[in-house]
Amino acid sequence: MMFLKQLSILNFKNYEEAQLEFSGKINCFLGNNGEGKTNLLDAIYYLSFCKSYFNPIDSQNIKHDEPFFVVEGYYQTNGKEEVIYCGLKRNQKKQFKRNKKNYEKLADHIGRIPLVIITPLDILLVIDGSDVRRKFIDGIISQYDRTYLSNLLAYNKALNHRNLLLKSFWVNRNFDKDSLDIWDEQLVQYGNLIHNSRKKFIADFTPIFQKYYTEISKDQEKVELTYRSQLNEGDYKELLVEGLAKDRGNHYSNIGIHKDDLVFDLGGLQLKKFGSQGQQKTYLLALKLAQAELIQEISKEKVIILLDDIYDKLDGKRMNQLLGIVGSGDFGQVFITDTNLERIPAILTDEKIDYKSFKIEQGGVINV
Numbered sequence: 001m002m003f004l005k006q007l008s009i010l011n012f013k014n015y016e017e018a019q020l021e022f023s024g025k026i027n028c029f030l031g032n033n034g035e036g037k038t039n040l041l042d043a044i045y046y047l048s049f050c051k052s053y054f055n056p057i058d059s060q061n062i063k064h065d066e067p068f069f070v071v072e073g074y075y076q077t078n079g080k081e082e083v084i085y086c087g088l089k090r091n092q093k094k095q096f097k098r099n100k101k102n103y104e105k106l107a108d109h110i111g112r113i114p115l116v117i118i119t120p121l122d123i124l125l126v127i128d129g130s131d132v133r134r135k136f137i138d139g140i141i142s143q144y145d146r147t148y149l150s151n152l153l154a155y156n157k158a159l160n161h162r163n164l165l166l167k168s169f170w171v172n173r174n175f176d177k178d179s180l181d182i183w184d185e186q187l188v189q190y191g192n193l194i195h196n197s198r199k200k201f202i203a204d205f206t207p208i209f210q211k212y213y214t215e216i217s218k219d220q221e222k223v224e225l226t227y228r229s230q231l232n233e234g235d236y237k238e239l240l241v242e243g244l245a246k247d248r249g250n251h252y253s254n255i256g257i258h259k260d261d262l263v264f265d266l267g268g269l270q271l272k273k274f275g276s277q278g279q280q281k282t283y284l285l286a287l288k289l290a291q292a293e294l295i296q297e298i299s300k301e302k303v304i305i306l307l308d309d310i311y312d313k314l315d316g317k318r319m320n321q322l323l324g325i326v327g328s329g330d331f332g333q334v335f336i337t338d339t340n341l342e343r344i345p346a347i348l349t350d351e352k353i354d355y356k357s358f359k360i361e362q363g364g365v366i367n368v
Contacts, residue, residue, distance in 0.1 A: 005076045013039040040365075042061075116289075123281075163253055166251045187253075211290075303332050304333045
């Protein structure tokens, strides 16, 4: 089992400097809003995904007026220590190292430290557009299937070239089918591979998801995930031919896996329209726990779980259910934030679950 033994940060967000040593089980970051609890979770997220969960612009994660930031994690895995380093100087390329060795491609690191984050922002999966739900699927599969990530990058590159070509046809009032065919072939090649991976993911994922929804809610309502894709309707190559006139008309590729979506249903009704706030929160929580379990099953590595401000999501009863699940030992190390200094420690003490607490104040850390 891999766990984060120590975190060291310099000039990261509102932290000038901090060093924390963690429990291998549950760690609580406690303090008022705006003090920096979530920033610590984001530093841990960085070490798994080479980027921030909350702000994709790397330079904006450097502390105000400072020239650089450093986030470094010391992991314990099978009796060995592994060091992951992330550093960024303003106007320079980000450095990412494993055991002092630079990665040639950041994509090579994805999946090495499996991690799932649960935050109030998860509601965007329900209320936002299809791109958010596609990123959710892609983020899960990419953690256990590196070929999938390569296929996705290749598909997006081909899609971008095809769209640029369609725009140039419109601007220059010409058309070159042979040039378009080159990118069509790549879209079909990589698109079909991605479509098959997504279909398999939904089939494997749904039963696990149902299990967690039932466990947290104590409700027997059936949850459903429907994978909506144009490629479910026919051969991709033929669909591209049929859609060419429309593509030329609006200078954009209208057919492909970049239009895929995931439909959330509960008891036969659409969650977005008919689910209560409590049902939506439980649905999202079950999605994320199922994500963690599926990644564990395939990667054979325990998943680190980050829980940000989850009392915003759940009532006391469901909160106890959740802490019982994540503290059972079935998952890996857990990090939790809360504004109440006593609430979560009291539950963990009652449940006899090992934990460590940190009080966070204005970018400073105090062991409780």
